[in-house]
Amino acid sequence: MVNSELENLDWRLLRMVYQTYTRVKSCLDQVFAEQGLTSEQYQVLAATKYLDAPVRITDIARWLERSTNSVSMIVDRMVKTGLLKRVRDRGDRRVVNVFLTNKGEKAFKPATIAARKSVQQIFVSLSYEDKHTFVSLSKMINYKLLKYLNPGADTEVMLKNDIKRSDNLMKRWLK
Amino acid sequence: MVNSELENLDWRLLRMVYQTYTRVKSCLDQVFAEQGLTSEQYQVLAATKYLDAPVRITDIARWLERSTNSVSMIVDRMVKTGLLKRVRDRGDRRVVNVFLTNKGEKAFKPATIAARKSVQQIFVSLSYEDKHTFVSLSKMINYKLLKYLNPGADTEVMLKNDIKRSDNLMKRWLK
Numbered sequence: 614m615v616n617s618e619l620e621n622l623d624w625r626l627l628r629m630v631y632q633t634y635t636r637v638k639s640c641l642d643q644v645f646a647e648q649g650l651t652s653e654q655y656q657v658l659a660a661t662k663y664l665d666a667p668v669r670i671t672d673i674a675r676w677l678e679r680s681t682n683s684v685s686m687i688v689d690r691m692v693k694t695g696l697l698k699r700v701r702d703r704g705d706r707r708v709v710n711v712f713l714t715n716k717g718e719k720a721f722k723p724a725t726i727a728a729r730k731s732v733q734q735i736f737v738s739l740s741y742e743d744k745h746t747f748v749s750l751s752k753m754i755n756y757k758l759l760k761y762l763n764p765g766a767d768t769e770v771m772l773k774n775d776i777k778r779s780d781n782l783m784k785r786w787l788k
Numbered sequence: 789m790v791n792s793e794l795e796n797l798d799w800r801l802l803r804m805v806y807q808t809y810t811r812v813k814s815c816l817d818q819v820f821a822e823q824g825l826t827s828e829q830y831q832v833l834a835a836t837k838y839l840d841a842p843v844r845i846t847d848i849a850r851w852l853e854r855s856t857n858s859v860s861m862i863v864d865r866m867v868k869t870g871l872l873k874r875v876r877d878r879g880d881r882r883v884v885n886v887f888l889t890n891k892g893e894k895a896f897k898p899a900t901i902a903a904r905k906s907v908q909q910i911f912v913s914l915s916y917e918d919k920h921t922f923v924s925l926s927k928m929i930n931y932k933l934l935k936y937l938n939p940g941a942d943t944e945v946m947l948k949n950d951i952k953r954s955d956n957l958m959k960r961w962l963k
Contacts, residue, residue: 621905622919623911627812628954629926636852636933637802643937678810693925729795732843735936736798739914739928744797749927750918754911758811761910762818779803787796 626754644731648724654696655728657687657731658713658721663785664778667710676778697718725786752776801929819906823899825896829871830903832862833888833896836872839953842885851953871895900961927951 641652650658660676661668674684688711691697696717702708713721736744752772759768816827819933827832835851836843849859863886866872871892875881911919927947934943 617962619916620908621958622906622916622923624958624962625923625954626911626919626926627907628958629923629930630808630812632853632950633805633926633929633933636930636937637805639853640933640936646910659913678807678814730797731936732802733795735932736801736929739932741794741797743925743928744801746921747929748797748800748804748921750925751801751808753914753918754808754922755811757910757914758815759813761906762811773941775807775921779800783799783803787792787799 626766637770644728645724648727650720650724653687654691655724657691659710659786662713663782669710808847818909819903820899823902825895828862830899831865832866833892834961837888838957840875842883844883
């Protein structure tokens with residue numbers, strides 16, 4: 614195999630990562646728009662509801678892999694529209710925790726049902742094995758990316774914590 | 789296998805799509821920032837240079853899977869900073885084509901070298917087979933996503949055109 618073929622494959626892989634992401638986003642944007650939410654808002658609601666409590670802006674930001682600043686602005690807007698509330702931590706008054714309001718809960722529930730239905734519909738005809746292989750390969754790729762982004766860090770542990778956090782949230786969410 | 793396990797796998801898959809994308813983006817943001825460009829600007833330069841000429845805003849938008857409006861704004865800013873120029877089409881004066889300026893070419897070249905070097909470094913230890921399997925599975929997933937997003941359309945043809953366009957651009961780019 615010549616070198617250029619290998620390089621070509623790397624870039625085809627990156628292009629697929631980009632396209633898969635933008636299309637998943639389009640699907641979910643569509644589903645959540647029908648529920649009066651943006652995908653972003655739904656992700657913030659899910660993180661607020663299901664990450665280990667109490668949930669702060671920094672926890673949501675880590676989950677979304679976004680800057681604290683940008684998540685703070687999203688949360689601000691969601692507080693204004695009544696989906697979230699900010700409550701000062703009882704133990705440490707400097708810390709602010711985020712919660713769903715009743716309105717937030719009411720928006721979250723049907724959106725979750727709709728998203729689960731659509732995703733099932735999209736992926737029903739892919740085999741378990743194919744999905745599993747895709748997830749495994751994605752983990753390997755993420756390992757390489759984390760290593761590049763965090764030279765010298767214990768990437769293995771980062772990835773494990775990542776997956777643990779993710780599995781915890783999803784277990785609660787799918788209940 | 790119970791149903792909830794299958795559903796769990798779908799959502800783990802979606803979470804991996806999200807994380808892989810955000811991390812690839814972080815890597816490339818870092819590489820291009822060192823070259824004085826954003827990833828977005830680099831993508832626009834590459835599309836302008838290597839899509840089938842003449843290149844219009846709509847072609848760039850389709851390549852980036854973004855709205856014409858948002859790409860138009862990016863191009864506007866890049867025209868202002870001197871990386872791109874707009875030229876009216878000779879055949880049809882209503883159409884505007886986009887080109888790289890000398891400054892754009894000069895920014896593009898070292899950024900390309902840097903990106904190719906970094907990507908090679910990130911993926912060098914993944915096997916050809918694993919990369920190939922990942923790309924194949926990604927295509928299957930994209931097929932399902934396209935089908936959901938375009939009910940009734942010939943998804944097979946859409947995906948084929950997609951891959952052809954992508955391969956053409958990359959062949960020129962990697963030359």
